[in-house]
Amino acid sequence: MKLTKDEQAILGGSKGPEMAKLMKIQVVFGNTFGAEKLVDLGGAPHSNLYPGAPYLSSMIKMLDECATAGLKSYAPYTVNPRPYDCFNVQNNEKEMQIVYEGYPLQKELDWVHARLGAPDLNKRSCACYVKEVGNAPKPGTMVAWAESSAVNYGNSVLGIRTNRNGAGIDLISAITAKAPYFGLMTDEGRQAKWLVEVKTSKAPDWGVLGTAIGRKVVEDVPLVAGIDKYFEGSEVTEDNMHLLKAMGSATAASGAVGLYHVENLTPDAKEKGRKLLEEGYQTYVYDDAEEQKTIKTFDNLWPRKDGDPTAAFIGCPHNTLYEMKKWGKLVTEGLEKDGKEKTAIPVYMFCANVVKLQLIADDGELAGKMLKAGMIATPMCGVTWAGTKGFSDRVQGITNSAKTRNYSSIRYFPDQTLVDIIVSGKVPS
Incomplete structure (x- = not known):
């Protein structure tokens, strides 16, 4: 790896022994992966x-x-x-x-x-x-x-x-x-080796789609086509970014995807289109049948398979402000419809503290309803909690996060099913 004169000087100790050691680590790291500079x-x-x-x-x-x-x-x-x-x-x-x-x-x-x-x-x-x-x-x-x-x-x-x-x-x-x-x-490292054609009859389950993509392409870069129509004006906004957050995090958890492109939507794809596809790329079609096939692989890892859930985990990756409001309304309206005041199980809403504070500032009434209903905002990492000693013996969790499902014994359910379980305390047969 070629270093500039300034970088050589840092390696030689011009900015102290600590910086010299850090630079040495970076040089070894870069050489290991064939970096040129x-x-x-x-x-x-x-x-x-x-x-x-x-x-x-x-x-x-x-x-x-x-x-x-x-x-x-x-x-x-x-x-x-x-x-x-x-x-x-x-x-x-x-x-x-x-x-x-x-x-x-x-x-x-x-x-x-x-x-x-x-x-x-x-x-x-x-x-x-x-x-x-x-x-x-x-x-x-x-x-x-x-x-x-x-x-x-x-x-x-x-x-x-x-x-x-x-x-x-x-x-x-x-x-x-x-x-x-x-x-x-690098430009060449961002080229796509896969074209993923999404042909579901309705909006896909984003976490399931991400899981399927991650398993198929593993660490390669995919170009995903057919989902830009679910983003109004082909723009990622505060109100829809959570869809790509759910899909992308699942590709990284079920595989090792560090980059994906979405046709007509993400920056590289808007600029280069299908020129992003490498010569000899592979194609993967994701349709309704493929979605159901993927869902069927989501095993029940609870120690007591037919037991009742004891907690819901929502927000992995952390919830956006839009998601906090969305889930607050879904759960509290579900309770009102069923004539109940509190959720059957605790609902942990994972988000940064600044997001929780913004929810209170924007809609204090909703934040109050959520708290009274049993929805607990927390800034911690839910997956790390699920990895603590003896967790599965203490907690039978449910989630809408495919990333959480990939890393733990917590069971995955689509949004509306998750709401129904939170209200009733029972997993549908």
């Missing part, structure tokens, strides 16, 4: 280094040394949600013991982030691109993000350029303001 970064970074778990102790120590030396990110950066919430969710002795034993380094990690340039905890979110959090760089901006669903959405819908970075590389890049140039950052 380093590129300067813009926008703002996003980090998925969020759990203060013992296995991350060496990385936290390394970053603490950087912070102690006065190093900072080139711009204020966003971070994934914290792995627990002892205010709204795990506020009982048993759960608190599990999370405090599981994440004993959380204080140290949060302190590192504060010194390196992360905003306050109210903006912690895996959906860093929502308006209230505000990390949405312009198309073409080179960044170094980590977090599979954020990378997926950023590359695809925002049109930024980042690879699927692991925890640690994101912050090393944030401090050096540089990243190795390869993969999804």
Whole structure:
């Protein structure tokens, strides 16, 4: 990999021993993946280094040394949600013991982030691109993000350029303001190897569609055709972005998709159309039969297969403001229709705190109804909660997130079915 004179100087220690070590890591990392050079970064970074778990102790120590030396990110950066919430969710002795034993380094990690340039905890979110959090760089901006669903959405819908970075590389890049140039950052790396033709008779189940695409293309880049008609004016807006969030996160969870294009809709596809398709591309047709075939693979992983659900998980990736309002209305109106005041099971609504506060500001009456009904807003990571010790023995969860389903024992149901279960407490036969 060729370095500029300034980069060579940093490697030689011109900006201190800590920066020299970070630059050395980036050079080795870049050479491993065949990068030809380093590129300067813009926008703002996003980090998925969020759990203060013992296995991350060496990385936290390394970053603490950087912070102690006065190093900072080139711009204020966003971070994934914290792995627990002892205010709204795990506020009982048993759960608190599990999370405090599981994440004993959380204080140290949060302190590192504060010194390196992360905003306050109210903006912690895996959906860093929502308006209230505000990390949405312009198309073409080179960044170094980590977090599979954020990378997926950023590359695809925002049109930024980042690879699927692991925890640690994101912050090393944030401090050096540089990243190795390869993969999804390059024009050739963003070409599509698959054409996915969606031919369902109505709007697809977005999470199921994403799951099917991820399983089919694995880590390759797909161009998805036939879904732009579900986006008014062929534009992604605050009212419909959650559809691509659901689809894209499922492609990243069931496969390893870091970028997809949607014909006539996403930035690269609007600019280049089907010129994005590589020579010799493969075609995958997704129709009603394929949707049902995929749904049938969603196994029931509950220990008690025929038991009743005990909690609903909505918001993975984190809910947008539109989704918070949508689900608030769906559930409270469902309860009113059934003559009930409270949900049969707790409903956990995962979102950044700034999104929850905006809901209260916009529609305090709805926010109050949701709280009284048993809908609990929490800024934590639901999937991480589902991965805690003995979770499936304590909780039989239901969700509308295909990403959550991919990573846990929580069962997946379409939106309206999920509402019915939340109101009744029973899974339909």
